[in-house]
Every structure is written in C-alpha cells, then in structure tokens.
Amino acid sequence: xxxxxxxxxxxxxxxxxxxxxxxxxxxxxxxxxxxxxxxxxxxxxxxxxxxxxxxxxxxxxxxxxxxxxxxxxxxxxxxxxxxxxxxxxxxxxxxxxxxxxxxxxxxxxxxxxxxxxxxxxxxxxxxxxxxxxxxxxxxxxxxxxxxxxxxxxxxxxxxxxxxxxxxxxxxxxxxxxxxxxxxxxxxxxxxxxxxxxxxxxxxxxxxxxxxxxxxxxxxxxxxxxxxxxxxxxxxxxxxxxxxxxxxxxxxxxxxxxxxxxxxxxxxxxxxxxxxxxxxxxxxxxxxxxxxxxxxxxxxxxxxxxxxxxxxxxxxxxxxxxxxxxxxxxxxxxxxxxxxxxxxxxxxxxxxxxxxxxxxxxxxxxxxxxxxxxxxxxxxxxxxxxxxxxxxxxxxxxxxxxxxxxxxxxxxxxxxxxxxxxxxxxxxxxxxxxxxxxxxxxxxxxxxxxxxxxxxxxxxxxxxxxxxxxxxxxxxxxxxxxxxxxxxxxxxxxxxxxxxxxxxxxxxxxxxxxxxxxxxxxxxxxxxxxxxxxxxxxxxxxxxxxxxxxxxxxxxxxxxxxxxxxxxxxxxxxxxxxxxxxxxxxxxxxxxxxxxxxxxxxxxxxxxxxxxxxxxxxxxxxxxxxxxxxxxxxxxxxxxxxxxxxxxxxxxxxxxxxxxxxxxxxxxxxxxxxxxx
DNA sequence: GCAAGGTC
Numbered sequence: 001x002x003x004x005x006x007x008x009x010x011x012x013x014x015x016x017x018x019x020x021x022x023x024x025x026x027x028x029x030x031x032x033x034x035x036x037x038x039x040x041x042x043x044x045x046x047x048x049x050x051x052x053x054x055x056x057x058x059x060x061x062x063x064x065x066x067x068x069x070x071x072x073x074x075x076x077x078x079x080x081x082x083x084x085x086x087x088x089x090x091x092x093x094x095x096x097x098x099x100x101x102x103x104x105x106x107x108x109x110x111x112x113x114x115x116x117x118x119x120x121x122x123x124x125x126x127x128x129x130x131x132x133x134x135x136x137x138x139x140x141x142x143x144x145x146x147x148x149x150x151x152x153x154x155x156x157x158x159x160x161x162x163x164x165x166x167x168x169x170x171x172x173x174x175x176x177x178x179x180x181x182x183x184x185x186x187x188x189x190x191x192x193x194x195x196x197x198x199x200x201x202x203x204x205x206x207x208x209x210x211x212x213x214x215x216x217x218x219x220x221x222x223x224x225x226x227x228x229x230x231x232x233x234x235x236x237x238x239x240x241x242x243x244x245x246x247x248x249x250x251x252x253x254x255x256x257x258x259x260x261x262x263x264x265x266x267x268x269x270x271x272x273x274x275x276x277x278x279x280x281x282x283x284x285x286x287x288x289x290x291x292x293x294x295x296x297x298x299x300x301x302x303x304x305x306x307x308x309x310x311x312x313x314x315x316x317x318x319x320x321x322x323x324x325x326x327x328x329x330x331x332x333x334x335x336x337x338x339x340x341x342x343x344x345x346x347x348x349x350x351x352x353x354x355x356x357x358x359x360x361x362x363x364x365x366x367x368x369x370x371x372x373x374x375x376x377x378x379x380x381x382x383x384x385x386x387x388x389x390x391x392x393x394x395x396x397x398x399x400x401x402x403x404x405x406x407x408x409x410x411x412x413x414x415x416x417x418x419x420x421x422x423x424x425x426x427x428x429x430x431x432x433x434x435x436x437x438x439x440x441x442x443x444x445x446x447x448x449x450x451x452x453x454x455x456x457x458x459x460x461x462x463x464x465x466x467x468x469x470x471x472x473x474x475x476x477x478x479x480x481x482x483x484x485x486x487x488x489x490x491x492x493x494x495x496x497x498x499x500x501x502x503x504x505x506x507x508x509x510x511x512x513x514x515x516x517x518x519x520x521x522x523x524x525x526x527x528x529x530x531x532x533x534x535x536x537x538x539x540x541x542x543x544x545x546x547x548x549x550x551x552x553x554x555x556x557x558x559x560x561x562x563x564x565x566x567x568x569x570x571x572x573x574x575x576x577x578x579x580x581x582x583x584x585x586x587x588x589x590x591x592x593x594x595x596x597x598x599x600x601x602x603x604x605x606x607x608x609x610x611x612x613x614x615x616x617x618x619x620x621x622x623x624x625x626x627x628x629x630x631x632x633x634x635x636x637x638x639x640x641x642x643x644x645x646x647x648x649x650x651x652x653x654x655x656x657x658x659x660x661x662x663x664x665x666x667x668x669x670x671x672x673x674x675x676x
Numbered sequence: 677g678c679a680a681g682g683t684c
Contacts, residue, residue: 015683056682066677078682087684114682167681174679182678198679312684320683497680504679 002032002039002098005048010102010127011135012052012095012119014109017318018140019053022108025145037094044149049106052098055091057114059121061171068179069576071569073168075121099126107155108135108148110371113555116156117163129155138370141329162555168565169547174198176572177535180579180587181527188588196508197531199543200493201501205510205520206539207486209528211478212520217622218474218655219629219648222636224252225468228425230265230417230460235452237460239265239417242426249469250638255423256465262420267458269416277408279437280444281324281365282374283399285495286488288319288392291399293481295443296391300484300499306392307375314380316396320496321372324365326403330376332360335400338379345397348440352401362403376400395443402441409434413451417460427451469637473653478518490541522608523591530590534579604670605660615661622657642666 013019016038023029023040026049030041040051062076077092078085099105105127107119116134123132132155137148174197181195224246230237246252259265283291288307289300298306307319326332340349365374377397385393413429429451432438438445454460480502487498505511510524520528528539537543553559579587601610608616615623626648634644648654649662664670 054682055684058682060681061679070678085684091684110682118682163681167679170680172679176678178678180678192677194677196678200680308684494681496682501680 002034002041004050004098004101005041007103008041008048008050008101009104009106010050010052010099011106011108012054012099012122014053014115014118015055016053018108018110019051021140021142022145023051025142026149034094034097035090037090039094039098047103050098050102051108052095053091054095054109054118054122055088057118057121058088058092058095059125061167063175068183068580069176069573070179071172071573073171073565075164095122096126099123102127103131105129105132106135106152107132111136111138112370113159113163113166113551115371116159117167120155120157120160120163123155129157139327139373140371141327143329158557159555161561162551165554165561165564166547166551168561169550169568170199172565172568172572173538173543176576177531177538180534180576180584181530181591184530184579184584184587185591187584188592194508195527196504197527197535197538198501199538199547200487200497201504202528202531202538203490203492203541203544204483204487204501205505205524205528206532208478208483208505208511208518209520209525211476211482212518212525213618213621214476215474215478215517216618216655216657217625218476218653219625219633219658220471220473220651220653221629222249222633222647223470223472224249224636225470226252226256226259226465227468228259228265228419228465229463230427231463232452232454232458232460236463237415237427237451237454239415239425239427242416242424244423248636248638252467256467258421259419259462259465262462264459264461265417265419265425267415267454267456267460268418268424269456270454271414271416272453273412274433275410275412277410277436279363279402279405279407280399280441281363281367282326282376282403283396284322284324284365284367284369284374285319286322286484286498287324288375288395288399289484289499290481291395291443292392295395296388298388298392299480299503301480301503302388303392304496304499306389307396310389310393310396313382314378315382315393316378317374317376318372319375321369321375322367322495323369323372323374324367325374326362326364326376326400327373330373332362332404333358335377335379336360338381339377339397339401342381344394345401348401352404352440355406356404360404364403398441398443402437405437405440406434408432408436408438410446413453415451415454471651471653474655480518483518490544492541492544526591530587533586533590535575605657605664619657619661622655622661626658626661 013022026044027042032039042049059075060078061073062081063070063072065072079089105123109115109119123129133152134156135148135152137144177197185195186192226241228239246255289303292298292303310316311319336349340346375396377400411431411433415427417425429449430446431448483502484498487493493501509521512519512521532539550564554561603610603616603619604614605619610616613620630641634641637644645662649659665672
C-alpha cells in the first residue's frame with residue numbers, strides 16, 4: 001500500500017517503465033504499489049511529487065449506437081468495453097484514487113499527439129486541465145527529463161485535441177464503412193461475416209491487390225545467358241558478357257559457337273577495388289522484423305510479439321522504436337561485460353574489446369525516434385528461451401556488438417576479357433579481406449568467390465561456353481514483409497500497428513498465404529472492388545495525408561477538433577446514406593458475385609463474373625499483356641507464336657492467369673484473334 | 677462487431 005503526502009503534485013507517465021525512469025532522474029524516490037501498479041514518491045522542485053502511470057491509452061472512442069450511420073462518439077475507459085484491455089482496469093483504479101487528490105497535474109507522457117491525449121484524458125477525467133502542465137522530452141534520459149521538469153510548459157491542449165481527432169476520424173471511417181460492408185454482405189449472402197475497412201488497412205489491401213495483379217499477369221521475357229569457362233594455368237575462370245547481351249536465341253547460339261571456335265580470350269585488364277562496408281546501424285523495430293523474416297522466416301508480427309516478451313523479461317530495450325541510434329547515456333562497457341558472462345558471447349566480446357581497444361563508439365543510423373532509442377540488449381542473462389525467442393534475442397545482441405566493430409573490407413576483383421571477335425567479357429570475384437563487423441553479425445556475409453590475378457595480354461583458353469535461356473521472375477513481391485516495407489515507406493500506420501494490421505487482413509480472409517507467397521482471396525478482391533466503388537478515398541494513402549493536414553491545423557489551433565470531426569461526420573453520413581438508399585446494391589453485388597459466384601455469365605477460366613469477352617477482368621488483363629508481349633518472345637526465341645505460347649505456358653515464372661490463358665488458347669478452348 | 681493507436 002501507499003502512504004501519500006497530504007499535499008502533492010501528480011505526474012502521469014505513459015507506461016510503467018517511463019514512470020521508473022522519470023523517478024530515477026528526478027531524485028531519490030520511494031516506490032510503493034497499489035494492486036501491483038507502481039507509484040513513485042519523491043521531492044523535487046520544492047514540492048512532493050507522486051508519479052503514477054497508465055499503460056498506453058486508457059480511454060478510447062465508443063458508442064451506444066448499433067446501427068448505421070453511427071456519429072455518436074463517447075470516450076470511455078477501454079477496459080469497460082474492450083475485452084483485450086482488461087489489464088487496464090488496475091491502472092484505471094490507481095489513477096482514479098491518486099489523481100483527484102493532487103494539487104496540480106503534470107502530463108509526463110511521451111511527447112507526441114498520442115502521449116498528449118493519453119495524459120490529457122486522464123487529467124480531464126480525474127483532475128483538472130486548468131491546473132495542469134506538460135513535460136516535454138525527446139528521450140527518457142536523466143538529463144533530458146530533469147531539463148523537462150525544470151522547463152515545464154502549459155498543458156498542450158491543442159495537441160491532445162489533434163490526438164482525439166485522429167482517434168475519432170479513424171473510428172468514424174472504420175466503424176461506419178466496416179458495418180456497411182458487413183450489412184451488404186449479410187443482405188446479399190444471407191450469412192454474417194466479420195468484414196472491415198480502415199484508413200490504414202484498406203490502402204494496404206489495395207496495394208496487395210495491385211501487386212497480386214502484377215504478379216499473376218506477368219509474362220516473363222526470355223534472356224539468353226552465356227557463360228564461358230576459361231583456363232588460366234590450372235585455375236578456372238568464369239566469364240560472362242560485359243555490357244551487352246544477345247537479344248535472340250539464334251544470336252546467342254552463333255556467339256557461343258564463335259567463341260568456342262575462337263579458342264581463347266585475351267585479358268585486357270585486372271582490377272581490384274577494396275570497399276569499406278560500415279557496420280549496419282542498431283535495430284529499430286522494422287529492421288529487426290526484416291532481418292528476422294529474411295534470416296529465419298519469422299512473420300513481422302511474430303517478431304514483434306517475441307521482442308515485446310523479451311522486453312518484458314528485461315532482456316532487451318523497448319522494441320517499439322523507429323530509432324537506429326544508441327543513447328550516449330548507455331554504459332556500453334557495462335552492457336558488454338554483462339553479456340560476456342553468457343558463454344555464447346564471451347569469446348566474441350573478448351575479441352570486440354581487443355579490436356576496439358576498449359574505445360566503444362557505436363555506428364549510429366539515420367532514423368531517430370522522439371521517445372525511444374534503438375533496440376539493444378540490457379545485458380540481463382536469459383534463463384531459458386525457446387528457439388524463436390533465442391533467435392530474435394541473438395539478432396539483437398549481435399547487431400549491437402556489430403555496431404562497435406570496425407568496417408568490413410571487401411575486395412571486388414574483376415578481369416576484363418576480349419574474345420576473338422572483340423566482344424567484352426568479365427570475370428568477377430569477391431573476397432572478405434577484413435572481417436570487421438561481419439565476425440559479429442555474419443548474416444550479411446557476402447558469398448566469396450576466388451579470382452586469380454591474370455596479367456594483361458594473357459591468353460585464356462576457352463574450355464566451354466554454356467548457353468542457358470532464363471525466364472526471370474517478376475520483381476514484384478507480395479508477402480507480409482513486402483507490405484510492411486511498403487507501409488513504412490508510405491508512412492502508413494505506426495511501428496506498433498503495421499504488423500498487426502497486416503495480420504488483420506489475413507484474419508478477415510482478405511489475404512492468404514499460398515505455397516510460396518501471399519495471395520489476395522476472392523473475398524479480399526471483392527472488398528477492394530466494393531470499396532473502390534463506394535468509398536474510394538479509403539483505398540488510397542491520400543486519406544492519411546489529408547488526416548495529417550487536418551490534425552496539424554488542430555494542433556496549431558487553426559482549426560478545432562469539433563469542426564474537423566463534424567465535417568467528417570457529415571461526409572460519412574451522406575456516404576452511408578447514399579449506399580443504404582440504393583439498397584446496398586453496388587456493395588452487395590461486388591461482394592457476392594465475386595466472392596460467392598452469384599448469377600450472370602461466368603469467366604471461361606474461373607468462377608468470377610465475366611465481361612463481354614467471356615473472361616473476367618483478371619484473365620482479360622492477362623490476355624492483353626500476353627498479346628502485347630508474345631511477338632517479342634517469339635522473335636527472341638526464333639519460333640512461331642504458337643510455340644512461344646507453349647513455352648510461356650510451361651515456365652514456372654509465368655503469372656498464373658497468363659498461364660491459364662495460354663493453356664486455354666493452346667487447347668483451343670479460348671479464341672486467339674491473332675490466329676485468324 | 678467493426679479502426680488505429682497506445683502498451684501489458
């Protein structure tokens with residue numbers, strides 16, 4: 001239990017870890033707890049301070065309205081209506097006991113609009129915004145926190161209003177359009193199903209659709225690769241064309257024969273270039289998710305879950321960060337010493353200390369985060385971790401060690417050659433000449449390849465020339481990781497929500513993991529089409545950009561939250577009204593004909609609704625691309641169109657719909673205008 | 677029940 005002073009100022013932190021850091025920074029404190037929620041007591045600036053904490057948002061928008069449209073928003077404690085927020089009840093209880101009795105209130109949540117809102121809502125519900133101040137800090141370091149305490153500013157109400165506006169706009173768009181989808185689906189199919197739309201998830205679905213179409217309508221263009229094996233003494237040298245490529249198969253064959261007949265190539269220049277490769281910066285969450293996916297195939301969401309568990313076990317620092325920078329206040333050698341007690345890292349750390357001579361200057365990245373530094377190991381010794389936790393932890397430790405190590409030195413060697421007809425060829429080699437950070441973080445080690453030094457003018461005997469026809473795969477990717485990268489590049493969602501929102505798309509059945517990659521389902525495509533027809537703004541990142549502009553106006557006091565929200569209410573109500581008044585037809589038709597079969601003509605190649613051509617628009621698009629590319633493929637291969645079509649139908653890199661179209665033409669079940 | 681944003 002806690003004995004509170006009779007007069008005190010209360011300081012509200014966003015999360016328990018921050019409360020602890022603030023307490024530590026401000027002086028010697030005593031800590032007690034109520035219901036397991038920590039409370040810190042200390043004297044600072046001549047008064048008694050009580051530090052209490054939330055655990056993220058404590059309040060959120062809710063409504064009693066069940067129908068459509070819904071414009072009534074009530075902010076309510078999350079634990080009262082959101083089953084996943086039940087843990088917040090204890091925090092709510094403690095805040096409701098400690099805050100009201102305070103003399104004044106300090107919002108010490110992270111300095112961003114979400115933090116401003118978290119603290120403001122607590123002060124508004126349990127205290128009094130007129131007797132409140134704001135602490136502004138950009139990191140949780142003692143110096144910064146002390147500075148923020150001395151330089152407190154008036155409560156930043158307009159930032160909180162911007163945060164509330166963000167929440168209300170997201171909620172209005174999300175709840176209304178989701179309900180509209182569900183209702184249309186239920187009406188058209190007679191079944192209930194959970195469907196959803198939102199400012200972040202719907203543009204992400206739209207991007208998945210774009211990529212899915214690209215991949216499935218992809219027609220590979222054959223490339224003819226030549227590889228000459230040359231002998232230099234007892235060494236073998238592999239040479240490939242330099243700066244040119246045969247454009248047809250017959251040309252490639254002629255060249256291969258000419259080179260073989262010529263018998264030798266002449267070395268024109270041997271070059272060696274040593275590249276300095278700096279260590280990668282310490283991890284932010286996205287980089288960690290990328291590496292865990294690349295190296296271990298972990299989904300971004302799984303990686304995030306694991307990182308959060310490692311954080312709660314005090315093994316690593318706060319993972320929901322954008323920063324690639326380690327705090328200068330962190331005692332690096334203390335962390336290294338602690339890590340060295342783990343036999344797994346002791347010899348690596350010994351090596352690191354000797355290589356750096358104890359001079360620990362980490363590589364810092366470009367990206368920063370106002371609230372948190374990059375992810376680093378605390379040095380705490382892990383007890384027992386399962387395989388995936390162990391892997392993620394190991395990545396964090398090694399990336400941390402690598403940050404202090406020297407650059408790697410990579411020698412790129414190349415040998416320029418000329419064949420008897422004067423064409424240029426090149427043989428390449430790569431070697432690690434100094435390991436540097438690669439010794440600590442070996443996941444990025446280049447594949448080494450030898451290349452002996454050959455003096456200029458030497459003749460190298462041609463042993464063989466191999467010609468292979470390549471059908472390069474589409475460069476477009478569709479996977480959880482690819483979508484995550486796209487979201488980050490477009491500033492969609494936040495570090496903490498991106499992976500989760502991607503999972504939502506899978507959970508709703510909009511996306512599905514196929515054999516090798518992700519696919520959009522018929523349902524996902526139907527939802528995308530339906531929304532393009534009735535709420536186009538939801539399908540693009542522009543809605544987020546327009547939110548950002550409006551929120552900035554609110555934060556700067558050039559617009560009020562109520563004005564912005566009420567405009568959105570009007571807009572969404574009329575959107576919902578117009579869809580409802582048309583009997584949900586547009587939505588329902590899209591949802592049902594595409595995902596369930598429905599009535600009307602079917603595509604000759606699948607069960608989707610067909611257009612006038614007898615094909616659905618996806619196979620139609622595949623047919624068009626095939627038509628545009630086929631002549632070029634046939635010319636490159638030196639064969640007729642029908643034979644080229646047979647080749648395309650066989651290739652594993654060909655897009656699925658293109659393959660289906662090609663097979664149908666070959667079997668005669670689909671007309672091919674070019675034949676007539 | 678539907679969003680997206682905090683964080684346990």
